[in-house]
Amino acid sequence: MNLLKLFQTRSRTFYVFLVILGMVSSLTNLGILMQINIALGGGASYFGKYNVLAFAGLIVLSFFTTLYFQKYMAELTNNIMYSLELSIIEKVRNASYESFEKMGGSRLYAAVSDARVLGRVPEIFVAILNAAVTLICSLGYLYWISLWAGITITLLMVGLLLVYLYRNNIIEKDLNKVRDLQDNYYNSLRELLVGFKQIRVSTLRNLNIFNKFIFTNRNKAKELSMGVSRKYIVNELIGVYSWYFVLGVIIFLLPVLFHISLIQLAVFITTILFMMSPVSQLIVYIPSLTGIRIALERINRLDGELKVDALPAIIAPPPFRDFTSLRFENVSYMYSPDEKRSFELHLPDFRISKGEIIFVVGGNGSGKTTFINVLTALCRVDTGKVWLDEQELSWEEMSLFSNSMAVVYSDHYLFTENYDEHDLSDENELLQERIEIFNLNGILSKEAKTGNFSTKLSKGQQKRLALMLALTEDKPIIVLDEWAAEQDPENRRLFYLEWLPMLKRMGKTIIAISHDDDFFHVADRVIRFNYGKIVSDTELVL
Numbered sequence: 001m002n003l004l005k006l007f008q009t010r011s012r013t014f015y016v017f018l019v020i021l022g023m024v025s026s027l028t029n030l031g032i033l034m035q036i037n038i039a040l041g042g043g044a045s046y047f048g049k050y051n052v053l054a055f056a057g058l059i060v061l062s063f064f065t066t067l068y069f070q071k072y073m074a075e076l077t078n079n080i081m082y083s084l085e086l087s088i089i090e091k092v093r094n095a096s097y098e099s100f101e102k103m104g105g106s107r108l109y110a111a112v113s114d115a116r117v118l119g120r121v122p123e124i125f126v127a128i129l130n131a132a133v134t135l136i137c138s139l140g141y142l143y144w145i146s147l148w149a150g151i152t153i154t155l156l157m158v159g160l161l162l163v164y165l166y167r168n169n170i171i172e173k174d175l176n177k178v179r180d181l182q183d184n185y186y187n188s189l190r191e192l193l194v195g196f197k198q199i200r201v202s203t204l205r206n207l208n209i210f211n212k213f214i215f216t217n218r219n220k221a222k223e224l225s226m227g228v229s230r231k232y233i234v235n236e237l238i239g240v241y242s243w244y245f246v247l248g249v250i251i252f253l254l255p256v257l258f259h260i261s262l263i264q265l266a267v268f269i270t271t272i273l274f275m276m277s278p279v280s281q282l283i284v285y286i287p288s289l290t291g292i293r294i295a296l297e298r299i300n301r302l303d304g305e306l307k308v309d310a311l312p313a314i315i316a317p318p319p320f321r322d323f324t325s326l327r328f329e330n331v332s333y334m335y336s337p338d339e340k341r342s343f344e345l346h347l348p349d350f351r352i353s354k355g356e357i358i359f360v361v362g363g364n365g366s367g368k369t370t371f372i373n374v375l376t377a378l379c380r381v382d383t384g385k386v387w388l389d390e391q392e393l394s395w396e397e398m399s400l401f402s403n404s405m406a407v408v409y410s411d412h413y414l415f416t417e418n419y420d421e422h423d424l425s426d427e428n429e430l431l432q433e434r435i436e437i438f439n440l441n442g443i444l445s446k447e448a449k450t451g452n453f454s455t456k457l458s459k460g461q462q463k464r465l466a467l468m469l470a471l472t473e474d475k476p477i478i479v480l481d482e483w484a485a486e487q488d489p490e491n492r493r494l495f496y497l498e499w500l501p502m503l504k505r506m507g508k509t510i511i512a513i514s515h516d517d518d519f520f521h522v523a524d525r526v527i528r529f530n531y532g533k534i535v536s537d538t539e540l541v542l
């Protein structure tokens with residue numbers, strides 16, 4: 001996606017408007033310039049006695065065209081900004097888990113602020129167009145008055161522009177560095193916010209995150225930004241003082257070189273003064289264009305990364321699918337295969353049957369969570385086949401089937417809004433019954449604003465609420481990652497000896513990571529992972 005393509009997709013009429021505005025503005029500029037010069041030289045106007053009317057007409061035409069265009073631009077600007085923001089979020093929500101992990105949250109925030117920068121594109125385009133048209137008209141007028149003098153001034157201005165662009169290129173590189181620093185800064189900020197408790201209780205950590213990361217980063221960014229500002233100031237001053245140089249050439253050199261008359265000289269000087277404002281506008285807006293290009297490049301890069309393994313756009317939730325068996329045949333998944341130390345999960349032949357309670361066990365780093373990620377299609381398998389009721393599933397179908405699984409992660413996040421559209425009303429008897437069963441009676445309270453359950457609960461209580469909500473989703477498969485880890489002994493006992501059997505009686509299939517060997521007998525099967533492989537798959541017959 002480049003800048004021009006961005007416009008094409010947002011508004012087909014943009015270019016038509018741009019051409020109309022360009023024409024009106026060149027007509028107005030040239031007209032006004034000629035009127036002034038004719039008045040200065042005491043010559044006859046083309047419009048004779050309607051001179052004043054023509055002058056006023058030009059200004060009115062310019063006023064209304066610009067007004068109409070500005071309104072159109074305001075609309076277009078907002079459309080571009082908000083739809084870009086939404087399209088970034090759209091890509092994130094359809095991205096694969098791996099590309100999401102690689103991206104990191106801080107880059108998402110940076111991309112959203114980049115989208116805001118892009119919202120200025122139409123305004124900048126119009127300003128540059130106006131300035132360029134005025135410049136071209138003025139130069140054309142100079143050529144008409146004296147060809148050689150016009151050429152001399154054009155060469156002079158091109159030379160000065162090249163110096164300006166060369167310096168601007170150096171500034172662009174510095175700006176890129178500032179943006180990289182900003183990404184790192186957002187990352188440190190995220191760590192400060194997410195890990196606030198750990199940072200608050202350790203002075204060393206507290207000092208280090210501030211001194212070694214945030215402070216150093218901001219200092220570097222400040223130095224670079226100050227350098228950029230200094231270079232901009234020098235550039236702008238060169239721009240302004242170049243005019244004196246050009247005026248000097250006109251006043252002192254042109255009469256000697258080309259024998260131009262006093263009236264021609266006056267016309268030249270007026271025209272040059274007329275060009276000053278558009279050129280300074282160009283000087284102001286070219287750096288903005290640079291910033292926009294950088295923002296666009298970064299959004300494009302993020303876009304490319306998120307496209308990897310992206311899911312097809314989700315339009316409506318698929319119906320839950322019950323099943324008899326889910327089978328993995330020669331399935332393997334590897335984290336970042338390019339890296340030296342990479343972990344591979346391998347499932348030569350593994351089957352889950354409806355109604356089973358399967359415990360997934362094994363040491364730290366043996367591959368239990370990776371297995372859950374593959375099972376729930378968070379990670380896309382590299383090789384092998386997945387069969388649902390002896391029907392092979394594509395990656396997309398597997399992703400859809402994950403909708404039939406209610407998952408409680410070890411670091412489960414309880415949403416503040418009721419995205420699952422649960423019936424949380426007091427009249428819901430089944431819900432009240434489950435609140436009772438999961439020992440949440442008298443613990444849960446509702447947020448007045450959202451009507452959702454408050455998430456200000458202890459870790460164990462949060463997990464019990466998450467389990468209850470997972471059950472409310474009414475899906476055939478329940479996946480639990482170390483669910484019992486935060487429970488007190490009584491709730492843990494209830495989980496293994498009462499709640500899991502209850503779920504089984506309800507016809508649910510349960511896949512649960514567990515470290516509680518005292519309760520392994522509750523499961524129908526215990527599968528043990530080691531180095532990414534299932535080293536034992538024990539069926540327990542009670």
Ligand SMILES: Nc1ncnc2c1ncn2[C@@H]1O[C@H](COP(=O)(O)OP(=O)(O)OP(=O)(O)O)[C@@H](O)[C@H]1O
Pocket residue numbers: 101335336343362363364365366367368369370371
């Ligand atoms: N995002 C990742 N990128 C690269 N390697 C990873 C990633 N996540 C996990 N791993 C590696 O994969 C291996 C298996 O990790 P996994 O989280 O599946 O283990 P686990 O059995 O769930 O461990 P634990 O009991 O500690 O939770 C580990 O060696 C880990 O270093």
